[in-house]
Amino acid sequence: MEDVAAKAGVSRALVSIVYRDAPGASDTTRARVLEAAAELDYRPDHRARLLGRQRTKLLGVVYGVRHAFHGDLVEALYAAADLAGYDVALSAVAPTRDEPRAIQALLDYRCEGLILLGPDQRAKALAELAAAMPTVVVARKVTADGVDVVRSDDSDGLRQAVEHLVSLGHRRIVHVDGGRAPGAAERRVGYKTAMRRAGMSEHIWVVGGGLTEDDGVAAAKRILREAPRTTAVAAFNDKCAIGMLDTLRKAGRDVPGEMSVVGYDDSNLAGLSHVDLTTIGQDPKRLAELAVGRAVARLDGDVFADDELVVPPSLVVRGTTAAPKEA
């Protein structure tokens, strides 16, 4: 910095001003400084900036390296933070690196706000964090004092799935649920509500499912056995749906000819060409924008009632849904 100042024939303060683009430097000076910096390929030391500054303009993000969807979120968070003038510090959770540790690492960097993707921490621990700094939890439903929650509207996701099927002409629509998995309860509600609204209360049937292919296999067998007239299924997630697809086809049932199947997540599996699964996708961009927006607003002093921001997911129509034969 010294060198740059010298080369540009100004004081260090001026260089600082230029780099913070603070008021107090003429355009010509600005240009001269920047030019000098370029020649020396000077780059301000990020650590020192953070140290000296009151506000670090740093948002800490904790995520699971393993979760593909977290990857999408991280991507969107970078973009959203950038727009808001914040930097992002990433801290991954892994088997050898638990959540408290990942969070602590971020605190040691003195980030101003925390964005936690699908954290395992209990509500109490989250509330403690929130007491110290703006904390927003993404993709997990929790109620903890002071923490903001941004998540997808799981109930609406199933509503969309059901409405899509209804619009195709289906009536006997079954939901294979996720048991006690996060989001499962809401998806059940969404399913039931949508069915009722469509005037098909008598066809409501929630089959116990789960998160794995095997769960899908079991559920498909049960449906074939107990309700062979079923024409459509909305599964808890893509994996479960894939297990069902496989079982249905092995049983000689044409999909989507005789049976329509909808998954949930729009994971990489759903896009495989021989799977080609109609599914419900989350909106990482929107989730990220809201999360960053909320953290930043809190930092700017805005106070909110602790509530949830709920984002509608969206239907991705592929090849496993069609009009029923009877229609």
Place this chain on the structure above:
Amino acid sequence: MEDVAAKAGVSRALVSIVYRDAPGASDTTRARVLEAAAELDYRPDHRARLLGRQRTKLLGVVYGVRHAFHGDLVEALYAAADLAGYDVALSAVAPTRDEPRAIQALLDYRCEGLILLGPDQRAKALAELAAAMPTVVVARKVTADGVDVVRSDDSDGLRQAVEHLVSLGHRRIVHVDGGRAPGAAERRVGYKTAMRRAGMSEHIWVVGGGLTEDDGVAAAKRILREAPRTTAVAAFNDKCAIGMLDTLRKAGRDVPGEMSVVGYDDSNLAGLSHVDLTTIGQDPKRLAELAVGRAVARLDGDVFADDELVVPPSLVVRGTTAAPKEA
């Protein structure tokens, strides 16, 4: 820090000594300081430590959030760095955040070494980086001055695939390749070499393939048409293998009864129960250890000829390989 020193009845310097576990503090004092710190729940400011210190003990890691395998590597890198006494700073590459930018962010943090996972940068740019600091490229084959390369032995991967098939009794083994994709050339070599060694030169056949399911579909059709007596296939990757599986089965060929298929990558697709693909997996732990080891060694002043560290992959036997009928 001041407060901790006061509370423990020592000088600030002592607190610093304790936290760096530098020599010059008795065990009792050490304990007292730590206790005082705990009560005040004091945590040293990471930024300040880095600033004040000569060595930052920081390793920068650039990776793609989208790549599932990078996730595994990141996980292993954390562990390896930890063992070596280094911290890790993550910087993700995403559509809105290109590689130069991700790298620059790390440099601004003044990390001491760079670990790049499958970078796109051209050799020249990498060499420039390497001139400034230890730089190791993981999972991409490049030759650039001063940069260390750590990667899987793709040639050996196909050797293992072929030997596995040979040991089952296969002779007519085809390789569906990856064209100009990274690693494809080596896999071809590994295939051919292994076939020759097994005395089956006359059965060597490399079918043009690709990275997608559709490529697998096309290749499978061609094989069925042009060489129906083929009993086994080693595909370029899992996706391609899955496309083949699907096509073969649709054509009425039993897998693995009439045809064995081996994939490559051990991706999440391979593990799906209805896919259950025998495949070749990389060793993220070993790759990470070597990468960190190399960076640290360079930082410790060890000089190496710029060469590659090559890690053998490993065969994951699942359900798509079996002895051929004729055997």
Place this chain on the structure above:
DNA sequence: CTGAAAGCGCTAACAT
């Protein structure tokens, strides 16, 4: 083991 003091590379309030 202590206490003082310089410095890391910036920011930011204040004076010119």
Place this chain on the structure above:
DNA sequence: ATGTTAGCGCTTTCAG
């Protein structure tokens, strides 16, 4: 518009 001057929270050297 530009220069001066303290810090930021720690490390590190050095004489006690």
